[in-house]
Amino acid sequence: MTPTFQHSESPDYPGRFRHLSAHWVGTLVSRALTDGSTMHQLRHLCATEIHNQTHDVRLVQTILGHASLATTQRYLAVDETKVREALTSRAKSWGTEAGRAQVEQPVP
Structure with a gap:
């Protein structure tokens, strides 16, 4: 179901509608979130x-x-588990790349 919003005409500009303020949008979203979450x-x-x-x-x-x-x-x-996994994965490839670089370099 799509929510509908009732707008009122602006008294200063007949035929034009008022904008919803950021505060009012936040209030509407917070009301729609049934788990008690906030816009923030x-x-x-x-x-x-x-x-x-x-x-x-x-x-x-x-x-x-x-x-x-x-x-x-x-x-x-930031999920600390993801940080550890990323560092561990990168450390393994650094070790592999360093080892490969030493093997691939010609001996003078």
Whole structure:
């Protein structure tokens, strides 16, 4: 079911409708989330999901409208298990690449 919103005409501009404020949209979304989540929690979740899919912090920064990358980083939840797995996997390939490089170099 698609939600419908009733708009009222702007008294200053007949025939035009008022915009929904960010606060009102947040209130509507929070009411629609039956588990008690808030718009802010949804923002964190979306930022983390976009980062997990793209691995692009700058993209997330642009989408969220942050001027500072440090602010964006606070929005991202990083799973420590994934960090350990990534480091372990990379360390194994570093070891393999280093070993291969030593073998492939001609002896003077």
